[in-house]
Amino acid sequence: MAEARRPRAASEEKRRRILDATEEIMLKEGYAAVSSRSVATAVGIQAPLVHYYFSTLDDLFVAVLERRAGRNVERMAAALLSTAPLRAWWQLASDRRGTALFVELLAAANHRPALKAEVGAIAREIRRMQLEVLESVLEEYGIDAEVFPPALVAAAMQGVAFSAVQDSVAGYDTAADEALAAMDRLIDRLEAGRSN
Amino acid sequence: MAEARRPRAASEEKRRRILDATEEIMLKEGYAAVSSRSVATAVGIQAPLVHYYFSTLDDLFVAVLERRAGRNVERMAAALLSTAPLRAWWQLASDRRGTALFVELLAAANHRPALKAEVGAIAREIRRMQLEVLESVLEEYGIDAEVFPPALVAAAMQGVAFSAVQDSVAGYDTAADEALAAMDRLIDRLEAGRSN
DNA sequence: CACGTTCTTGAACAGGCGTTAAATCCAAGG
DNA sequence: CCTTGGATTTAACGCCTGTTCAAGAACGTG
Numbered sequence: 001m002a003e004a005r006r007p008r009a010a011s012e013e014k015r016r017r018i019l020d021a022t023e024e025i026m027l028k029e030g031y032a033a034v035s036s037r038s039v040a041t042a043v044g045i046q047a048p049l050v051h052y053y054f055s056t057l058d059d060l061f062v063a064v065l066e067r068r069a070g071r072n073v074e075r076m077a078a079a080l081l082s083t084a085p086l087r088a089w090w091q092l093a094s095d096r097r098g099t100a101l102f103v104e105l106l107a108a109a110n111h112r113p114a115l116k117a118e119v120g121a122i123a124r125e126i127r128r129m130q131l132e133v134l135e136s137v138l139e140e141y142g143i144d145a146e147v148f149p150p151a152l153v154a155a156a157m158q159g160v161a162f163s164a165v166q167d168s169v170a171g172y173d174t175a176a177d178e179a180l181a182a183m184d185r186l187i188d189r190l191e192a193g194r195s196n
Numbered sequence: 197m198a199e200a201r202r203p204r205a206a207s208e209e210k211r212r213r214i215l216d217a218t219e220e221i222m223l224k225e226g227y228a229a230v231s232s233r234s235v236a237t238a239v240g241i242q243a244p245l246v247h248y249y250f251s252t253l254d255d256l257f258v259a260v261l262e263r264r265a266g267r268n269v270e271r272m273a274a275a276l277l278s279t280a281p282l283r284a285w286w287q288l289a290s291d292r293r294g295t296a297l298f299v300e301l302l303a304a305a306n307h308r309p310a311l312k313a314e315v316g317a318i319a320r321e322i323r324r325m326q327l328e329v330l331e332s333v334l335e336e337y338g339i340d341a342e343v344f345p346p347a348l349v350a351a352a353m354q355g356v357a358f359s360a361v362q363d364s365v366a367g368y369d370t371a372a373d374e375a376l377a378a379m380d381r382l383i384d385r386l387e388a389g390r391s392n
Numbered sequence: 393c394a395c396g397t398t399c400t401t402g403a404a405c406a407g408g409c410g411t412t413a414a415a416t417c418c419a420a421g422g
Numbered sequence: 423c424c425t426t427g428g429a430t431t432t433a434a435c436g437c438c439t440g441t442t443c444a445a446g447a448a449c450g451t452g
Contacts, residue, residue, distance in 0.1 A: 011429075030307035032228035035409060046431055051411065100306075106362065107303035110296075111226035120368045127370040147382060152356070155375035159355025160348070166302065172316045174323035179351035186343060207399075231439060242401055247441065 015053050017043050022064050027100055031108040034060070058114045065105055065115065068098070069122040076126055080133040084191045086141065086157075089130070093161035094180065100169050102162070130154045140195050211249050213239050218260050223296055227304040230256070254310045261301055261311065264294070265318040272322055276329040280387045282337065282353075285326070289357035290376065296365050298358070326350045336391050 021042035025034050036047040036057065043050075054060040072092070079088030092098075109116040134150035143153070160183055167176035217238035221230050232243040232253065239246075250256040268288070275284030288294075305312040330346035339349070356379055363372035 014429090028307075030303060033307060036411080037409075047409095048411080048413095048432090049430060052429075055411090057410070103299070103303055103306070106366075107226060107299055110299070110366070111224075111229065116366065120366070123363065123368045123370050131371060147385065149374065149378050151371035151374035152378035152382070154370075155356050155360045155372065155379075156352055159357070159359035160351050161355070162359060163355035164351045167319065170302075170306070170312065170316070172319045174319050174350075175327060175347035176351065178345065178347035182345045182348035183351075186348070189343065210399095232441080233438075243439095244402085244441080244443095245400060248399070251441090253440070 011053075014043075014045075018050060018053055018060070019064055019067055022060060023068075023101060026064070026104045026108075027097070031061075031104040058112055061105075061108060061112060061115045062118050065118055065122070068101065069118075072098070073122070073126060073129075077129060080129060084194075085133060085137060087187050087191050089157060090161070090183065090187050093157055094165055094183075096165055096169055099162060099165040103166060127154060130157075141190050142193055142195065143190075207249075210239075210241075214246060214249055214256070215260055215263055218256060219264075219297060222260070222300045222304075223293070227257075227300040254308055257301075257304060257308060257311045258314050261314055261318070264297065265314075268294070269318070269322060269325075273325060276325060280390075281329060281333060283383050283387050285353060286357070286379065286383050289353055290361055290379075292361055292365055295358060295361040299362060323350060326353075337386050338389055338391065339386075 018039060021039050022034055025038055025042060034057070036050040039060070040047040040050050050060070054063055075092055076089065079085060079092055082088045105115070105119065109119045131150045131154060134153055138145050138148070138150065138153065148156075160179065164176040164179040164183070166172075167174045168180065214235060217235050218230055221234055221238060230253065232246040235256070236243040236246050246256070250259055271288055272285065275281060275288050278284045301311070301315065305315045327346045327350060330349055334341050334344070334346065334349065344352075356375065360372040360375040360379070362368075363370045364376065
């Protein structure tokens with residue numbers, strides 16, 4: 001029995017290029033513009049080759065999400081363990097490219113069950129990590145957990161980032177940059193006054 | 197020159213039914229599922245008739261947004277003038293159906309310039325109203341405008357509602373209902389402690 | 393009833409879609 | 423050098439798309 005031959009060096013690289021191109025298209029033209037042909041053109045290959053690497057478009061979307069999410073779960077875990085958890089978390093949450101992509105994935109997930117399941121699993125995992133840390137750390141920040149329970153703080157971090165970044169990226173004139181700056185200052189204040 | 201004849205009574209009704217069907221499709225299958233044929237089928241007419249009422253799909257999307265937004269601008273204006281502005285605002289912002297539709301419109305706007313312009317105009321108008329009221333009312337609520345300036349409060353109201361409602365509607369298990377409940381209590385507390 | 397407008401349809405165009413099957417290319421192993 | 427098998431392409435399938443055009447139906451008015 002012959003040894004399993006290793007795939008060519010170029011093939012893992014090609015997977016990466018396909019995922020990169022898909023992200024780019026989602027950001028520039030929306031998730032609905034993602035098709036085997038549009039992705040293929042962007043990469044410089046033929047459409048069926050996309051299906052060779054990702055047999056259906058659902059698989060492709062899920063792969064885009066998983067690559068992003070895998071990195072983000074790690075980063076969030078590291079952020080929450082850092083010496084300034086709120087600041088590190090906020091920096092992650094307010095990433096512009098990530099947020100823009102998130103809007104598309106969220107909307108796409110609404111009518112792609114496989115993607116929706118994956119989004120749900122990742123969202124739950126990340127929130128679980130956040131809540132766990134907040135349980136023990138809110139007090140150090142001097143935040144009254146009666147008034148601002150972990151679930152609300154987590155929703156606020158996520159929500160403010162989402163709302164302001166989305167408006168800022170899209171160019172909607174809603175004082176979004178002012179809100180982002182104020183949030184920066186608020187986080188600074190909280191980190192400075194942290195008791196531990 | 198003959199007097200301009202009024203359009204038939206049924207035709208305004210048909211416009212409404214087309215817009216209703218479009219909203220329904222956006223909610224159930226996403227904005228990408230909106231097509232002249234899918235809308236026509238839902239209404240029980242032929243595809244070209246959709247174009248008779250809304251000559252392009254862009255026009256249709258913009259009309260959906262405008263109908264919603266028109267109502268919402270009025271409601272928000274009324275809310276901000278009410279005796280409990282934050283509570284009324286929060287009730288509006290946390291509307292489930294409106295939020296779900298908003299995700300779709302936001303994503304659709306990212307690659308439909310005409311829609312994007314309209315979203316921008318409406319977002320700016322609503323935010324302007326909110327900021328104006330917050331300028332004068334934050335103090336009454338005992339909120340330090342140095343720490344929580346109007347822009348941040350507005351982004352937070354919008355963001356928390358968006359984040360929690362979206363997760364709740366999609367069924368993502370992220371303690372969203374807990375966050376919504378906590379926000380309700382927070383608003384209650386603020387309204388109760390209002391000095392005016 | 394006849395006219396003119398409004399509303400509605402049937403048919404068609406050119407193009408894009410996801411996906412499959414078969415054929416071809418090409419590099420490495422024996 | 424020739425076989426093997428992964429990587430890639432060409433061709434094709436049936437279907438859906440936005441939109442236009444011309445024809446027809448339904449209706450209010452003179």
